[in-house]
Amino acid sequence: MKNWLKIVAVVLLIYVHTAGLLLDVPRLNILNETIRALYFHVPMWFGMVLLFLISVYHAIRYLRNPSIETDRKSVEYANIGLLFGILGIVTGMLWANYAWGTPWHGDPKQNGAAITLLVYLAYFVLRGSIENSEQRARLSAVYNIFAFAAMVPLIFIIPRLTSSMHPGSGGNPGFNMYDLDSSMRPVFYPAVIGWFLVGLWIVSIRVKVKELEEKILDLHDENK
């Protein structure tokens, strides 16, 4: 990852944390100050979906042209995507505790998100239970693509069909409706970009660590 991107990520997130906590937000009933969760909760889901999408892209690349590198990237993107998903669900529960009264409300959106996390946890269970590394990479790539396709209706379609209290679904207004004077946009968009860049950064570090670990293992094998 390019150095200037890392600097952009850090600057954006410092800006998001100060501006997100200090700047004015629309005054609304029930939501009140919890509307600031938008800057931290929603970017997690954007990040998760984008990271999973990149993971699927690498899985497809692996199937077309197998190499250890694409497999490693596919796993690490899924890994950090899962981390973003967990953070998203935790921040969502914090928000729901104040806005809905309970952390887990059984809202379709919450359930869909929980199932998505289950799908990707199953992906890691699958990887853990195959010993042959080449076969592991191929089967998990297949499951990755299949799981992503199964996830799309769960988080994008079903919550919009059924009644949901989550903003932006089930006929509830999304953030466009709350944010009448567009005062939240200057913080929200940088937040999305900043968190996503941090995700990419973590992935690049993890991929590098894995590469080095494998090199060390190879050296050990040679010395034996």
Added chain:
Amino acid sequence: MVFKLIRKEFILELRRKSVIAGISLYLFSLIFICYFTFSLRQNSISPATWSALFWLTILFSVVNSVAKSFIGEKKGTFIYYYGVASPQAIILSKIIYNTVLCLLLSLGGYLLFSLFIDNPIQDHLLFVGSLFLASFGFAASLSLISGIASKANNSNILMAVLSFPVVIAILLMAINLTKNALDGIDRSASTDELLNLLAINCISTALAYLLFPYIWRS
């Protein structure tokens, strides 16, 4: 080729009667357990509980019966298939065969449910239609997952872990349809769900068709 493979599946299945008998007995005992646990009186459960029980029973028996489409087979047969048929033909034949199997299972389950527990369904045609679509969806996604799980170590546990999250979308749609069929409301209210279920089926069949050759290669 696809038709030959489907015929082969049916002939094999009819020859090994113990498997069919096993699955039917499994379904029957599941329903009987439901019948016992929910006391013996008729009409004692609400329609919502009925639909939950019904779909749970169907889900478990379907996962168990589709799981063996790849898991149970011997190594030698795999090598034989590899020589005579293309992977696309194999997965298509498995999907069609499993669809028929799932449909038979769910229809049988429906019959037993109405015999032992209750039959609160008002719109039968809609319900059978959703049974058909759900069976097709289960067959398409579970066949592929069974192929994946058969290559791993603890394939039976893995089958459950991998398949449940994937079939939840199908199950949710089917439960919504069941609710509509239970209440007997106008069919036009269910077109959304039917179309969604059909779309999910198309996606999973297409993906199974495209991805199966990669599993098959090993």
